[in-house]
Amino acid sequence: MRRTVLKSLLATAILSATAGLPAARAADKEIVIGGSIPMSGVFAFAGIGIHAGIQDYVKMVNAAGGIAGHTLRYVPEDSAYKVDQSVAAFKKITSQNKVNFYYGDSTAFSKTINPELDRAGSMIMSGASFATELNDPKKYPYQFVAGPDYTQQFGILLRYIAQQKPGAKVAFVHSDTEFGRDPIETSRGVAKALGLDVAIEIMTPPGAVDVSTEIAKLRRARPDFTIFHGYILGPIPEFIGQARQMGLDTQFMGTFWTMDNSTVMQMGELAEGFMGVMPYNYYYDQSAPAPMLDKIRAMRPEYQNVPYIQGFLSAMLYAESARRTLAAGKEMSAANLKAALNSIENFDTGGLIGVPVTLRGNTIPVGRIYRADTKARRMVPASDWIVLE
């Protein structure tokens, strides 16, 4: 037994030693994207989309000849949306590959791994988190968010509200989670500055089933607009259903993770007129020329969710910063990659986002308000693209 183990160890060692040379050479010409992707667990619906998005973009770039002679290689691991498993995946991927870019699956992971990124100094990271906290280039020098952070998403909604109905009464309804609390404090000030009145803030415990108490409160505050945050689907339909039953006339709105087409349409008739902020064009958008969306639709004829678009765009931004770094003849270090990323101005995403984008701080503060059309079973634009300065 022992001898066979030794033998196989020896064989592996010889194999890797002989294979090492060409492999190393190939690796020199490679750009590696690692990823802790939630392919299973509660966030799998997003993870599967993200995974497909990154994969497709990598395939596209490689088919077109790669980036300055480098091929992109995507190395994902399932994180099950658990921080410990995400970190284990990170360790495994970064120890076996020379990783330049990394996709993380959660705010908790982004925060946990940050010192590691600083120490490594060799890769930059984005991920599924839109946490406001990450939008601090001093604290998170090697991370970015491929869209607006949650406060900016609220900012876009509030700006739209102020335009539609100056001085409107607004309610914030959010879950008692890190995700849910994220933009509340900061958005209070934003609302005030826009002349809006935050009539009530309602916090629901995580996993709350019945929200009648909260709805009784909402009804008394009589807001013109109600913004949900920190949920995916439940308990939003219950809020809308009960509010309609009692004749409460308020416009309900949501943020990114609620706003996928399939999520909103799950609400059935209650979805009619539901609005929210989305930084990207939906898969089916035909309102403006979008060569990237055309390519995506050609590759995948069936609907792809917004996490797919987010993954796709993330890979596009990775590729763009690699391209800029290589073009400048610089080393692919975290600092250079991040500097290249931050040099992105008026960048054309091929229609993934309807306007040219500029990275500010660690985010892309842009979005558009959409409204659910339940007859067409689609989200239709309700505003122009709103870019925060």
Place this chain on the structure above:
Amino acid sequence: MSLEFDWLFLAEIMLAGLGAGGLYALTGLAFVMIYKATRVVNLAIGEMLMIGAYLCFGLATAMNLPMWLAILVAVIGSGGAGALLERVAIRPMLGESPIAVFMVTVGLASILVGVVELIWTSEPRRLPEFMPATPVMIGEAFVPSKVFYGFLVAAVLIGVALAVFRFWRGGVALRATASDQQAAYSMGIDVPKVFSLSWTVAAMIAAIAGVIVGAVGGISSTMGVFGLSVLVVVIVGGLDSVLGALVAGLLIGVVESLAGGFLGGEYKLLATFLILIVVLLVRPYGLFGTHEIERL
């Protein structure tokens, strides 16, 4: 809001609390049923509730059954699943230490979540609407229709369960088994059958609770956490007391609702666990639980 106390608001949140409490009590009943007969602390109760809701969802959407039939088939199917779980996972553990059986139910919970994620993915979903949408007004107080009808169903089922325990032979056998297994055996009661029966009925009750909880809050692979609140309910009420589950369910529902209404959502769980601690300090066997005396 005016300085005057808003009595209508108080009434509305009390009613909302009773509604939520009804669901706690109903799920608590499923828990008590199993504990009473088999002395198994079933941590998978929330997941059994989830399976019931998903079965109903699958039957109503993928197989296009009308909702009433979907519910019926889901409840019967869940009963079957409950019997199967008992036979495969619980009965082999007979005579093992309670903590080992407890851990088996933890494992069961995990497996059930996996099954749901495999078949239906982890995407949150909605059950088709099947309750009347017109709200119910009690006096001037608004009660959401789902909460009202959910409460009615829970109340009826709990009433039936209380009657069954009291008058039906099977119910009496169950109580006999609960109070003394050996004696029950010697009186000719088929104890394994009682075990099986209790898991079947509990799974069916859990499925009904699951359908109501799902109709109110939507269904997802994480809806099993509802079972955790129920665990608090049955500990407060007494693990082996149906009446305890009823009273504690309503009590915790109302207290949570009051805390949420007057203090804010973040105080709901705080209130619940405060009650738990106080009850455990004063009556460690729960409000209505059997006070077991162990003499060494």
